[in-house]
Structures are given as C-alpha cells and as structure tokens.
Amino acid sequence: MFLVDSHCHLDSLNYQTLHRDVADIADKARARAVKLMLSVCTTLSGFHVMTTMIGHRDDVLLSCGIHPLNLYEPYDSAELWRLAAGESVVALGETGLDYYYQQDNKTQQQAVFREHIRVGRALNKPVIVHTRSAREDTLAILREEHAYECGGVLHCCTENCATAKSLLDLGFYISFSGIITFRNAEALRKTARFVPLDRLLIETDSPYLAPVPYRGKENQPAYLRDVAEYIAMLKGVSLLQVAVATTDNFGRLFHVDMQPYINAS
Numbered sequence: 495m496f497l498v499d500s501h502c503h504l505d506s507l508n509y510q511t512l513h514r515d516v517a518d519i520a521d522k523a524r525a526r527a528v529k530l531m532l533s534v535c536t537t538l539s540g541f542h543v544m545t546t547m548i549g550h551r552d553d554v555l556l557s558c559g560i561h562p563l564n565l566y567e568p569y570d571s572a573e574l575w576r577l578a579a580g581e582s583v584v585a586l587g588e589t590g591l592d593y594y595y596q597q598d599n600k601t602q603q604q605a606v607f608r609e610h611i612r613v614g615r616a617l618n619k620p621v622i623v624h625t626r627s628a629r630e631d632t633l634a635i636l637r638e639e640h641a642y643e644c645g646g647v648l649h650c651c652t653e654n655c656a657t658a659k660s661l662l663d664l665g666f667y668i669s670f671s672g673i674i675t676f677r678n679a680e681a682l683r684k685t686a687r688f689v690p691l692d693r694l695l696i697e698t699d700s701p702y703l704a705p706v707p708y709r710g711k712e713n714q715p716a717y718l719r720d721v722a723e724y725i726a727m728l729k730g731v732s733l734l735q736v737a738v739a740t741t742d743n744f745g746r747l748f749h750v751d752m753q754p755y756i757n758a759s
Contacts, residue, residue, distance in 0.1 A: 501697035536561035559587035587622030614644035621646035669695035672705030
C-alpha cells in the first residue's frame with residue numbers, strides 16, 4: 495500500500511526530543527505505508543531553511559509560498575517567482591486568506607493571494623489554499639484570478655458541503671486532516687462524505703492537528719494512516735481504495751508521475 499501525505503511542515507517538527515532528523519520521520523512514516531510527503535513552507539526565508547534541512551530526498555516534494563498569517567516578513571515578489579520556478583517545487587503555497595486571526599491587513603492578504611495564483615498559472619503549478627473565516631473572499635479571488643487554469647487544493651478542509659461544491663466546480667481538490675476524527679467534527683464528516691473519492695486528498699498538516707488517538711500530541715506523517723482509515727470508514731470503502739485514489743489524485747493535481755515512486759517502494 496502507498497499513502498501520500500499531501501501537506502506537512504517537516505521543518506517544524508520536534509527534532510530535539512521526538513525525532514533524530516527527517517530520515518527518522520520518513521522511516522516512521524514508511525512503517526505505516528506513508529511513502530511520499532509534500533513539505534509545505536509558510537515563508538520565503540523558511541523555504542531556504544526547509545530545503546537545507548531536508549536536502550535531496552526521493553520521498554519528499556516541496557511547495558513554496560507565504561502563509562497569510564506570515565506577511566510580517568518583507569514580501570519579495572521577485573523572490574517568490576524565482577523560488578517557485580525551481581524544479582523541486584510542485585506547488586504554490588500555502589497561500590490564501592485568514593480573517594480569523596488577522597483582519598487588519600485584508601487588502602495585503604488578498605494581493606499576495608492573487609499573486610500566488612498568477613505565479614501558479616504562469617508556471618502551471620497548482621495552489622495550496624488556506625482559508626479561515628474568509629469563505630466568500632477566497633472563492634471570489636479564485637474565480638477572478640482564473641485559478642482553475644492551474645488548479646489547486648483546499649488544504650485541511652473545515653468547510654461545509656456548499657463551499658466544497660464551489661471548489662469542486664472550479665476543478666479543485668479537497669484535502670482532509672486529522673480534524674475529521676475529532677468528536678465535535680460531525681459537520682466536517684458530512685463534507686468528507688460529500689466529496690467524491692476522485693477529488694479527495696489526505697494530509698497531516700504536521701506538526702499540527704494530530705488525529706485521534708494521538709490528539710494533543712505533536713502530529714507527524716506516520717499518523718496519516720489514521721486519517722486514511724477514518725476516511726475509508728466514512729465512505730464505506732477499503733483502506734486500499736482510499737490509498738489508491740488519493741495517490742492517483744495527488745499525482746494528477748501536482749503533475750507528478752507516481753509510478754516510479756510506487757515501483758521504488
């Protein structure tokens with residue numbers, strides 16, 4: 495079986511007391527059939543840190559972008575374009591809008607989000623979208639910037655079925671994290687049942703949002719197996735069906751030929 499963690503932050507895990515290094519994390523993940531990870535940066539300076547830490551690994555792909563809550567750093571448009579064009583980078587992001595924690599810089603968030611989409615369209619690389627308390631503006635910008643031309647994914651979905659349908663209509667994928675296992679997440683489980691298997695991804699968002707039974711602990715890619723098992727239960731399909739579908743979806747969205755990775759595993 496082959497599982498892909500479509501969104502994790504390998505540069506943010508605990509290397510002091512929990513993990514020796516990225517290789518240790520990858521070994522723990524592989525033991526639970528998680529054999530490929532997309533490591534997502536949230537600042538441009540952090541992209542350099544992340545790539546130095548990870549080095550070249552056949553089981554890690556990269557995304558480059560600026561999280562809407564990290565616009566405190568000087569924004570260098572030219573640097574975003576330059577880094578995003580790198581061969582190892584398969585996506586832009588994570589990007590998007592977050593009005594839950596920050597409302598005093600909405601205009602800046604929107605402008606940076608728009609530029610990520612424009613870079614994605616120019617480079618034919620999908621966007622990884624974060625949205626919180628900004629549903630209407632997120633959808634409006636995706637439509638206005640023709641994000642369907644590069645495609646993308648709503649990561650760590652916490653939205654309702656209506657929003658999911660709007661994103662699916664734009665050709666987007668929807669990614670679910672350990673939140674779906676939380677006791678108070680029945681509305682989200684309804685969305686997960688609604689999203690068709692051929693448009694669904696799974697993620698950990700490590701080190702955040704560890705699924706039950708690890709809730710309260712630091713998350714890691716190995717725990718993706720628990721998300722996959724829960725999705726299989728929700729949809730009434732086998733774990734293998736979830737693994738095959740989400741792996742195929744990942745390759746299709748991010749323009750990655752999955753067969754060499756599967757054969758190597």
